Amino acid sequence: MTRTLRIAMNGVTGRMGYRQHLLRSILPIREQGGVTLADGSRVQVEPVLVGRNAEKLKELAARHDVAHWTTDLDAAIGEADVVFDAAMTNLRPATLAKAMRQGKHVFTEKPTAETLEEAIELARLREETGVTVGVVHDKLYLPGLVKLRRLVEEGFFGRILSMRGEFGYWVFEGDIQPAQRPSWNYRREDGGSMTTDMYCHWNYVMEGIVGQVRSVTSKTATHIPTRWDEHGKEYTATADDAAYGIFELETPGGDDVIAQINSSWAVRVYRDELVEFQIDGTHGSAVAGLNKCVAQQRAHTPKPVWNPDLPVTESFRDQWMEVPANAELDNGFKAQWEEFLRDAVAGRPHRFDLLSAARGVQLAELGLQSSAEGRRIEIPEITL
Numbered sequence: 001m002t003r004t005l006r007i008a009m010n011g012v013t014g015r016m017g018y019r020q021h022l023l024r025s026i027l028p029i030r031e032q033g034g035v036t037l038a039d040g041s042r043v044q045v046e047p048v049l050v051g052r053n054a055e056k057l058k059e060l061a062a063r064h065d066v067a068h069w070t071t072d073l074d075a076a077i078g079e080a081d082v083v084f085d086a087a088m089t090n091l092r093p094a095t096l097a098k099a100m101r102q103g104k105h106v107f108t109e110k111p112t113a114e115t116l117e118e119a120i121e122l123a124r125l126r127e128e129t130g131v132t133v134g135v136v137h138d139k140l141y142l143p144g145l146v147k148l149r150r151l152v153e154e155g156f157f158g159r160i161l162s163m164r165g166e167f168g169y170w171v172f173e174g175d176i177q178p179a180q181r182p183s184w185n186y187r188r189e190d191g192g193s194m195t196t197d198m199y200c201h202w203n204y205v206m207e208g209i210v211g212q213v214r215s216v217t218s219k220t221a222t223h224i225p226t227r228w229d230e231h232g233k234e235y236t237a238t239a240d241d242a243a244y245g246i247f248e249l250e251t252p253g254g255d256d257v258i259a260q261i262n263s264s265w266a267v268r269v270y271r272d273e274l275v276e277f278q279i280d281g282t283h284g285s286a287v288a289g290l291n292k293c294v295a296q297q298r299a300h301t302p303k304p305v306w307n308p309d310l311p312v313t314e315s316f317r318d319q320w321m322e323v324p325a326n327a328e329l330d331n332g333f334k335a336q337w338e339e340f341l342r343d344a345v346a347g348r349p350h351r352f353d354l355l356s357a358a359r360g361v362q363l364a365e366l367g368l369q370s371s372a373e374g375r376r377i378e379i380p381e382i383t384l
């Protein structure tokens with residue numbers, strides 16, 4: 001027996017909405033005949049493309065053999081079983097609230113709101129309405145981070161001491177070579193900001209791999225003050241394009257861990273992947289990127305001796321062993337969609353919900369405050 005869920009996909013002409021959610025998640029799920037539930041039955045998906053530009057939607061629908069598209073968001077919400085949102089962040093709370101009030105399940109991009117207050121209101125509304133809400137926590141589904149998490153669960157690290165993250169790449173200014181990210185990302189008034197964009201990810205990454213984030217000390221910068229938009233027009237970048245953060249974490253066992261994460265769109269990559277996290281513990285260390293994870297055990301740890309007079313003779317990178325996947329790890333966005341669809345059909349909460357998302361928005365907000373005030377800020381627990 002197969003039932004079909006109608007999924008209103010708002011913001012589907014955007015970068016994330018199109019590439020990750022339509023192309024790499026919903027269409028492949030439709031193609032494979034939906035998802036299988038615990039009782040062996042299947043749930044198929046039927047996307048409805050929603051946006052402002054009828055021409056774009058029509059073309060997209062034809063290209064991917066999608067029967068339904070509309071520019072009427074309200075009507076789409078009314079007829080949907082699941083409402084998905086990947087439009088601009090500042091428009092999100094209104095869309096999500098409308099969907100939940102009509103009893104619709106919701107799957108959404110992050111951040112769920114620009115302010116903590118709005119993010120908490122959304123989490124409260126979910127409790128009131130009882131619908132299933134999933135918020136994209138894609139980084140936790142990346143093969144590299146899945147392996148890193150497994151090492152933590154296996155006790156590989158002993159006592160975890162620290163975590164370091166390096167994220168970023170050069171985003172072109174747009175004058176000579178077009179920028180590879182939307183211009184609103186660099187305008188604060190349109191919801192842009194490295195901190196707003198990435199700290200909600202880093203919150204669930206730290207929480208999901210090591211432990212709760214207890215404090216933040218952050219310094220933001222707008223390294224590139226002038227950029228050129230999609231139409232080649234010069235504009236002033238009003239949002240931070242880099243954030244340098246220190247976070248104090250607490251593991252479930254009560255250990256304190258220090259995390260440092262650099263995030264920058266004004267940095268050139270000398271790494272294996274665009275994001276990398278290193279965890280150091282008393283018994284071992286590991287470095288994970290999007291795909292790969294390498295580890296070094298205490299017994300395999302070399303003993304370097306500091307001597308600036310001699311050239312380095314050993315290859316430090318060769319002293320690490322690759323951690324195998326031991327499973328087929330699908331695209332992270334698709335994997336989370338499938339998990340969410342099963343939760344929605346079962347009418348149970350999804351593990352990455354609006355409360356976790358609110359903690360992410362909180363970390364971003366307090367990160368910006370820490371930078372503005374030049375001080376460390378403790379993170380209060382959110383209660384609904």
Ligand SMILES: NC(=O)c1ccc[n+]([C@@H]2O[C@H](COP(=O)([O-])OP(=O)(O)OC[C@H]3O[C@@H](n4cnc5c(N)ncnc54)[C@H](O)[C@@H]3O)[C@@H](O)[C@H]2O)c1
Nearest residue numbers: 011012013014015016017086087088089109110111136182
């Ligand atoms: N999970 C991730 O790793 C990740 C990465 C990047 C962005 N995001 C999030 O995804 C969302 C979209 O980001 P993006 O990079 O795809 O941006 P984008 O600019 O490419 O897409 C935004 C979408 O919103 C639509 N939109 C813009 N203004 C609108 C309006 N007034 N009314 C209705 N629709 C409007 C656009 O047409 C487009 O479809 C953001 O919330 C962003 O924070 C998540």
